Amino acid sequence: MSAVVTPRAAPSAVPTEAPRDGWAAVFALARFETRKLLTRLPTLVAFTVYVAWIVWHATRSWDDHPALQNVDRVTQSVPPLVGLAVLLCANSAGLRSRRHGTEPHFAVLPLQPWRRTAAHALSVVPAALLTAVCVAGQFTWEALKPGAVGHGSPAELAVGPLTVLLFGATGVLLARLVRSAFAAPLLTVCFLFLFVLGTGTSGDDATGWLTPSVPQLGPTLPSGLLDRPAAWHALYLLGAALTAAVLAVLVAGARHWTVRAGLALTLALALTGAVAQAAGVSPSPETTAARERASVTPEKEQTCVERGRSRYCAFPEWTAWTGSWAGVVDRVQSLAGGTASTQGLVVRQRVEARYGLESDSALAPSATAHQVTVGTEWGGNRVPEFATAVAAVLVAGSEKAASDMCDGRMVTVMWLSVGWQDDPLDVLRRVRLDDSLKGAAVVLAPTDPLLMTSDVTTVVRNLLAKPRAEVTAKVKEHWAELTAPGVTSARAARLLGVTAPKAADTCGE
Amino acid sequence: MRGVTRALMAPVWRTLPWRTLGAAGGVGLLLAATARVSGTGGEPDRWSTLTLLRAAALAGALGLAFLLDDPARHTTAAVPARRPVRQALRAALVAPFAALWWAAALCLAPAAARPPVGDITLEAAVACVLAPACAAAVVRLTDRARPGRAVAAALLAAAVLAPLLLPDRWALFAGTDDVRWEAAHDRWAVLLAGAVTLWATCAPDPLRRRLRSRLRLRRRPPSRSARAGSA
Numbered sequence: 001m002s003a004v005v006t007p008r009a010a011p012s013a014v015p016t017e018a019p020r021d022g023w024a025a026v027f028a029l030a031r032f033e034t035r036k037l038l039t040r041l042p043t044l045v046a047f048t049v050y051v052a053w054i055v056w057h058a059t060r061s062w063d064d065h066p067a068l069q070n071v072d073r074v075t076q077s078v079p080p081l082v083g084l085a086v087l088l089c090a091n092s093a094g095l096r097s098r099r100h101g102t103e104p105h106f107a108v109l110p111l112q113p114w115r116r117t118a119a120h121a122l123s124v125v126p127a128a129l130l131t132a133v134c135v136a137g138q139f140t141w142e143a144l145k146p147g148a149v150g151h152g153s154p155a156e157l158a159v160g161p162l163t164v165l166l167f168g169a170t171g172v173l174l175a176r177l178v179r180s181a182f183a184a185p186l187l188t189v190c191f192l193f194l195f196v197l198g199t200g201t202s203g204d205d206a207t208g209w210l211t212p213s214v215p216q217l218g219p220t221l222p223s224g225l226l227d228r229p230a231a232w233h234a235l236y237l238l239g240a241a242l243t244a245a246v247l248a249v250l251v252a253g254a255r256h257w258t259v260r261a262g263l264a265l266t267l268a269l270a271l272t273g274a275v276a277q278a279a280g281v282s283p284s285p286e287t288t289a290a291r292e293r294a295s296v297t298p299e300k301e302q303t304c305v306e307r308g309r310s311r312y313c314a315f316p317e318w319t320a321w322t323g324s325w326a327g328v329v330d331r332v333q334s335l336a337g338g339t340a341s342t343q344g345l346v347v348r349q350r351v352e353a354r355y356g357l358e359s360d361s362a363l364a365p366s367a368t369a370h371q372v373t374v375g376t377e378w379g380g381n382r383v384p385e386f387a388t389a390v391a392a393v394l395v396a397g398s399e400k401a402a403s404d405m406c407d408g409r410m411v412t413v414m415w416l417s418v419g420w421q422d423d424p425l426d427v428l429r430r431v432r433l434d435d436s437l438k439g440a441a442v443v444l445a446p447t448d449p450l451l452m453t454s455d456v457t458t459v460v461r462n463l464l465a466k467p468r469a470e471v472t473a474k475v476k477e478h479w480a481e482l483t484a485p486g487v488t489s490a491r492a493a494r495l496l497g498v499t500a501p502k503a504a505d506t507c508g509e
Numbered sequence: 510m511r512g513v514t515r516a517l518m519a520p521v522w523r524t525l526p527w528r529t530l531g532a533a534g535g536v537g538l539l540l541a542a543t544a545r546v547s548g549t550g551g552e553p554d555r556w557s558t559l560t561l562l563r564a565a566a567l568a569g570a571l572g573l574a575f576l577l578d579d580p581a582r583h584t585t586a587a588v589p590a591r592r593p594v595r596q597a598l599r600a601a602l603v604a605p606f607a608a609l610w611w612a613a614a615l616c617l618a619p620a621a622a623r624p625p626v627g628d629i630t631l632e633a634a635v636a637c638v639l640a641p642a643c644a645a646a647v648v649r650l651t652d653r654a655r656p657g658r659a660v661a662a663a664l665l666a667a668a669v670l671a672p673l674l675l676p677d678r679w680a681l682f683a684g685t686d687d688v689r690w691e692a693a694h695d696r697w698a699v700l701l702a703g704a705v706t707l708w709a710t711c712a713p714d715p716l717r718r719r720l721r722s723r724l725r726l727r728r729r730p731p732s733r734s735a736r737a738g739s740a
Contacts, residue, residue, distance in 0.1 A: 045670075180528075182532060182533070182575065182657075185661045189567050189668075192564070193540065193563075
């Protein structure tokens, strides 16, 4: 008889232990779902592509001088794709029991449907954490490069992982709202084209900031001039992700007051973030004034360093690069002759921040004598472009005078600009806009571009074919004649001892 | 055979995944209509219109990936109408609606920013033929009754990864102002031919596999009896 009573007593213990066991089971299920989620093919492919992109992006040879206030926004560009994969997989996991017809089996378990939904929502968190690790890795990699300058913002770095969290939670919510396996792919298509490929709106208005990532990547600016509502945006994303997760739990049948209170709280978070970021979309009057100041009178903001004969003025975040600039100036000057070889220059960093973050507006050439403009980017093509500007100022006297130059002096400018490089022909091709080595072409510079006529191109190529020491000696010997306004490229060629072109220079062609 | 086809028409019509196709079409039209409100300063943007039309085509193609889903696949294998006939019937029943839907999507896109109609229709056709062609391949190569989900996922992955990973020489997703537009559409035409070929190759019932399974059946009993003998 007692044998019958004892088993009856055992079930009475279940209700008292249910809450603790319930949560233990939720966490156990969340662990299982996490493993499933991270080993599904779409997630694996997405993370593989993401890591490959990080490695490719960080090892590009022209990207060895990153500005960290841009790097943090670059980290936002690929996580939405990872998020879409997580959305698909989380949604598919949420519908698995229905798809396999195991829903009735689960109904007999003590784990209620809303707890299972909570486990699905929790399973998205490790994917977001993994994204955070990738973002942190990418940022650290860039920050550890010797040429790195500027400051990153933690709020900008948080956007990538929070996007993954938001998309994953949306997938779980969708599984509870629409019991069709087809809803997630369709939602993915909409998200892909509206949010990821950015066909919807721009970052200039408040609705544009409702999309998960708003990189607004334009020219590099000092971090003090950015004034993006990044922290509010991160709060908005966190609030939206938590709202989606709590709503999914609520839809799955949790009617407890804490869940309702949680929904109200997370909704309040999301709304606070959305409203506050909308208020911060247009720059404050102080920022506008600071941008104006940095664009028009940069000398008031900059610190200057004397190196050799020249002065290098940079915004405080960029002073580490003055050594690289000085190296280029010294090499260009070593090829020059006359007073130009000892002329002290002012190298001034300039930005154009008045037209917003995304507009890539050109800098006007400086009219000040012996002043060279340098931009906020360095490495790759920026180096020969700067060398061209230095050479043009040495030959013509100022950037303004150099931009009107159309005669044989361009031969000397281009020789000074590329003659000192290890592979001058390759550099010459890269610095020309159409990547050619024949005919006329526009030559890029930090301010207005210069023009190489086809004669100049021929003479410069002939010069580059000769030994460097020989040409350098001739340039120094005939410096005054070579830099006299109105000299033809044929005359320059004869002075330098290379074959002269037959036609005359014409810039209007 | 014609009588059988006519008799099949009504049941096939009923088994078509109309709700999925309807949802896909609806989302596609919604995306195409978004092109009217997007763009800066009220002026429709050519690039975003093109991208949204591509999105609409992709949504439609995702719906069509479910076209060959047939829960009764294993029971209908024995009907006298062969699989190519049944698949062609499904396609023929859906094709007029798909054409109407695409015309509507084109009309919804703002006229000022609409890409060349023939070329964008070619792109949409590739997506909408490739999806059921892949489904036909899955049906042919596996025993799955519902290839739709897997094909939709693969198509989605291809649509995300192809613009990212395709080298410049094989570029498909060119802009209307791009010099590669013409060459890209030659490639799209090749892809359409490839998709049609894939479907035509995969539509017939496999003969060889049946042969192989028959051989396997013939081989098995001796081995089982041998094992029984050794025990």
